């Protein structure tokens with residue numbers, strides 16, 4: 291016999307009497323999981339229509355409720371309807387004149403209303419291990435064909451990937467300054483940037499698409515873990531955006547945020563000297579945003595003072611960026627931002643060769659006649675000898691350029707590095 295894992299929860303068809311719904315809320319038997327739901331978003335008119343439907347004995351559709359660990363009804367579908375009923379029987383909805391308040395209903399009407407049947411599908415999971423997934427999958431299936439957007443779908447998943455992008459959305463001041471979080475727009479942005487950080491090949495400038503199928507794969511891949519180093523780097527990039535833009539963030543669109551993020555991540559990974567990156571970014575972003583926002587995509591002529599060539603370039607960028615989630619569009623935008631940045635700032639890449647090899651050390655040893663340039667004592671080349679980049683490797687010092695290298699005792703090298711790092715700190719302090 292074939293044994294199959296049960297993935298679909300048990301489903302029962304059941305109903306409440308409307309008169310019991312208030313008690314269920316009051317007794318905390320109904321649980322609204324914020325992760326799946328959109329809050330109380332129905333407009334006044336929609337609420338009134340629902341109440342009228344009930345009075346006219348029309349169906350209000352079938353709710354979908356999931357029985358969770360605590361025996362509560364977790365709402366998968368029907369939150370707006372249940373909330374509206376709860377508010378109506380609690381006299382908490384502003385009503386037009388033709389609808390009577392619940393507390394002022396005549397006795398017969400109240401009995402009729404309290405007896406109205408609200409039908410629901412009752413879901414219960416068999417398998418404690420796949421329970422979370424059952425809920426998500428069932429929820430997503432229920433939403434097929436209904437206008438649940440990409441952000442809301444991604445948000446319905448659980449796991450480490452979601453924990454990280456949600457945490458940044460909540461705690462990163464950059465997102466607080468950006469406008470409008472309707473339907474999880476900012477959560478989506480946070481998720482997109484995280485996906486790009488984790489899945490891009492920055493060295494070869496190859497980027498993933500940020501469509502739903504890609505998200506599904508990545509959410510699964512990082513279901514249980516993302517390394518601390520990667521999370522920290524991701525945060526660091528967002529800090530750069532926040533600190534170099536600040537109030538300008540209120541005017542930043544997702545179109546430009548994505549290439550900006552990629553530019554910063556790329557520079558931090560591969561550029562030799564980023565000691566002035568925040569200031570460089572401030573000026574760069576202000577200029578490019580000003581240009582990009584000086585005309586709209588339907589304009590046929592450049593704004594005053596903009597050369598026709600420049601107009602064409604910027605228009606091409608805007609066109610490429612419009613709502614696109616393909617890896618080609620993302621690469622186009624990144625390349626554009628990088629080339630614009632390069633017009634203003636020299637980008638010297640870090641030397642990929644980090645350490646001096648034995649042969650290079652031997653050359654240095656002979657050149658220095660065996661003397662350590664830190665303590666002026668003899669080095670025993672058989673057991674010791676550490677080569678120091680006079681121009682630091684992280685600042686673009688080339689390992690193969692022996693005119694900028696010296697040989698030291700291992701211990702003297704460590705001492706020297708400590709002194710340099712202290713001096714750098716002091717110099718940085720002096721700037722402020």
Ligand SMILES: [Zn+2]
Nearest residue numbers: 662665699702
């Ligand atoms: Zn020494």
